[in-house]
Amino acid sequence: MEQWVSDNLEKAAKIAALGYCDHCLGRMFAKCGEQLTDLQRGQMLRAALKENGQEFEPEEICPLCEDLFSMLPRFAEAIAEKVNEVESENFLVGCRIDPSQAKTEKEVVEEYGLEETYEPLKTELNREIGKVALPMINRSVNFKDPQVVACIDTRFADVTLDIAPIFIAGRYLKMSREIPQTKWPCRMCKGKGCPRCHGTGKMYQTSVQEIIGDIALEMADGDEHFFHGMGREDIDACMLGTGRPFILEISHPRVRDIDLDELERKANESTLAQYRDLRFVPRKYVKEYKEAEADKLYRARVKAEGKVNKQQVVDATISFENVHLAQRTPQRVEHRRADLVRDRVVYWVKAENIGEDTFDLILKTQSGTYVKEFVSGDEGRTEPNFSEKLGIQCRVELLDVLEIDYQQPED
Numbered sequence: 428m429e430q431w432v433s434d435n436l437e438k439a440a441k442i443a444a445l446g447y448c449d450h451c452l453g454r455m456f457a458k459c460g461e462q463l464t465d466l467q468r469g470q471m472l473r474a475a476l477k478e479n480g481q482e483f484e485p486e487e488i489c490p491l492c493e494d495l496f497s498m499l500p501r502f503a504e505a506i507a508e509k510v511n512e513v514e515s516e517n518f519l520v521g522c523r524i525d526p527s528q529a530k531t532e533k534e535v536v537e538e539y540g541l542e543e544t545y546e547p548l549k550t551e552l553n554r555e556i557g558k559v560a561l562p563m564i565n566r567s568v569n570f571k572d573p574q575v576v577a578c579i580d581t582r583f584a585d586v587t588l589d590i591a592p593i594f595i596a597g598r599y600l601k602m603s604r605e606i607p608q609t610k611w612p613c614r615m616c617k618g619k620g621c622p623r624c625h626g627t628g629k630m631y632q633t634s635v636q637e638i639i640g641d642i643a644l645e646m647a648d649g650d651e652h653f654f655h656g657m658g659r660e661d662i663d664a665c666m667l668g669t670g671r672p673f674i675l676e677i678s679h680p681r682v683r684d685i686d687l688d689e690l691e692r693k694a695n696e697s698t699l700a701q702y703r704d705l706r707f708v709p710r711k712y713v714k715e716y717k718e719a720e721a722d723k724l725y726r727a728r729v730k731a732e733g734k735v736n737k738q739q740v741v742d743a744t745i746s747f748e749n750v751h752l753a754q755r756t757p758q759r760v761e762h763r764r765a766d767l768v769r770d771r772v773v774y775w776v777k778a779e780n781i782g783e784d785t786f787d788l789i790l791k792t793q794s795g796t797y798v799k800e801f802v803s804g805d806e807g808r809t810e811p812n813f814s815e816k817l818g819i820q821c822r823v824e825l826l827d828v829l830e831i832d833y834q835q836p837e838d
């Protein structure tokens with residue numbers, strides 16, 4: 428008799444006396460004996476008890492699992508059928524059991540002091556269903572980060588699939604001053620469709636998100652797309668240069684391995700936005716992109732309220748070298764952002780195309796700087812500011828982002 432068997436014989440007798448099946452008997456000692464299934468453990472314990480003159484017959488229907496293990500082939504088939512409807516490299520089996528079974532199991536474990544040696548019914552079921560399903564599915568099992576989790580409810584043998592989203596990173600350029608970065612539901616109807624939005628449910632016909640997202644969604648046969656930009660520009664601002672980093676998320680993709688070159692080509696048929704450097708990334712990048720603090724290079728077309736003197740404009744620009752601004756939340760975003768005073772740095776400013784009352788400013792600023800307010804002063808809410816320095820009230824007519832300083836971390 429193996430040591431773990433003789434060590435646990437006394438407890439095993441109490442469990443066997445409950446009329447449990449070999450699976451449920453063995454499972455109470457799942458942490459004992461190596462290279463064994465719970466069924467084998469149960470059989471070994473029952474045989475040892477018999478040898479000891481303690482013969483316990485399992486009840487016709489196991490009082491704990493209600494013979495769930497006789498259903499393994501049916502569960503496995505139901506799972507294989509569902510998993511085989513979608514594309515993935517790997518999968519994992521999960522199950523939902525009758526809560527009263529879990530409760531009974533917990534009570535028995537506590538009553539007989541089996542906390543150290545047992546494993547839950549769910550764990551054994553998952554593993555045993557997985558073993559039977561594996562040859563029908565022909566993909567690897569992945570415990571850590573499965574692309575598809577097939578969960579079977581053992582009461583009804585119905586399967587729900589949890590498909591992990593795919594994440595596609597890239598950079599976008601926005602050449603239009605008419606579209607927002609992300610899909611924008613109509614303010615009146617909140618997306619349902621009304622006269623104001625001509626039934627579209629949207630404030631704008633399209634967006635940087637929708638141009639690429641709708642195509643990717645169709646290619647991946649997914650449910651929804653989400654857009655995670657590394658910050659955003661105003662609707663009337665262009666995003667130029669090498670573009671802004673973003674991650675497109677497609678939920679519930681039934682096809683994962685879509686052709687990103689094809690996606691890029693199709694999306695770039697648009698004249699409103701362009702996309703580049705598309706690649707698949709892990710989910711953790713979303714957080715990284717959201718938290719990234721990238722310095723930005725801007726070009727602002729500035730209109731002054733009077734004639735400007737070329738030298739004075741140049742002098743004003745030169746005075747802004749590594750200058751800290753105290754920037755109170757702008758009036759235009761006050762309704763959706765906390766009213767705070769932020770410390771932001773303007774690294775440098777250069778003037779170009781200086782005319783009678785207009786000029787361009789090229790400026791490099793710290794992440795989170797409100798450039799329009801730096802130029803106008805926002806009625807004293809940004810100090811110091813360009814208008815004050817120049818001595819003439821100015822405002823930004825057009826704003827473009829020329830560069831976003833961000834280095835993709837190594838995978």
Ligand SMILES: [Zn+2]
Nearest residue numbers: 448451489492
């Ligand atoms: Zn059982």
Ligand SMILES: [Zn+2]
Nearest residue numbers: 613616621624
């Ligand atoms: Zn509407």
